[in-house]
Amino acid sequence: DGGITQSPKYLFRKEGQNVTLSCEQNLNHDAMYWYRQDPGQGLRLIYYSQIVNDFQKGDIAEGYSVSREKKESFPLTVTSAQKNPTAFYLCASTTNLGNEQFFGPGTRLTVL
Amino acid sequence: QQPVQSPQAVILREGEDAVINCSSSKALYSVHWYRQKHGEAPVFLMILLKGGEQKGHEKISASFNEKKQQSSLYLTASQLSYSGTYFCGTGGGRGSYIPTFGRGTSLIVHP
Numbered sequence: 001d002g003g004i005t006q007s008p009k010y011l012f013r014k015e016g017q018n019v020t021l022s023c024e025q026n027l028n029h030d031a032m033y034w035y036r037q038d039p040g041q042g043l044r045l046i047y048y049s050q051i052v053n054d055f056q057k058g059d060i061a062e063g064y065s066v067s068r069e070k071k072e073s074f075p076l077t078v079t080s081a082q083k084n085p086t087a088f089y090l091c092a093s094t095t096n097l098g099n100e101q102f103f104g105p106g107t108r109l110t111v112l
Numbered sequence: 113q114q115p116v117q118s119p120q121a122v123i124l125r126e127g128e129d130a131v132i133n134c135s136s137s138k139a140l141y142s143v144h145w146y147r148q149k150h151g152e153a154p155v156f157l158m159i160l161l162k163g164g165e166q167k168g169h170e171k172i173s174a175s176f177n178e179k180k181q182q183s184s185l186y187l188t189a190s191q192l193s194y195s196g197t198y199f200c201g202t203g204g205g206r207g208s209y210i211p212t213f214g215r216g217t218s219l220i221v222h223p
Binding site for chain 2: 058090
């Protein structure tokens with residue numbers, strides 16, 4: 001079955017540590033996205049990538065970094081520079097910008 | 113700029129109807145609708161495009177008023193499974209944008 005996987009489902013980290021969230025898709029989609037979701041805030045775009053080895057900042061990119069070395073993979077690193085990293089993180093992919101988005105199950109990150 | 117959704121929350125009994133609205137301060141070329149159950153990923157419901165084209169996967173209807181820069185999602189004869197948070201995403205021309213999502217409308221359907 002095609003889809004998007006994110007791991008782990010829950011992640012706990014100490015303040016000041018970098019942490020990398022995994023996102024893999026086997027839908028053969030070109031575009032991939034990272035969103036952050038906080039209660040009452042909706043989905044806010046962190047980074048997106050249209051093709052391999054290229055990515056663009058979204059609305060709230062500060063304190064985050066990404067890479068896109070393979071079409072199937074788009075990992076997100078939450079760095080120590082992110083002041084309030086505790087949130088629900090969603091990865092998504094589409095065939096092309098503007099088309100329906102397929103979301104992964106999400107990773108809930110808690111920084112202690 | 114983030115679209116505005118209304119109402120923020122709706123509580124219904126099974127079989128009742130609901131309307132969720134999404135309005136934008138910018139010109140609209142397309143509107144996406146998604147539903148998210150608690151702790152799960154959002155699931156695509158529908159895309160409405162300028163010019164009337166509509167693409168969806170479920171028996172849910174929606175309208176798109178380009179002049180008023182608004183879209184409405186119509187949930188008729190609601191079922192328990194309709195419960196969740198509904199998000200609209202608004203954006204530019206097809207194939208060239210990423211939708212900006214609203215804050216969501218929480219829908220609770222009681223037996």
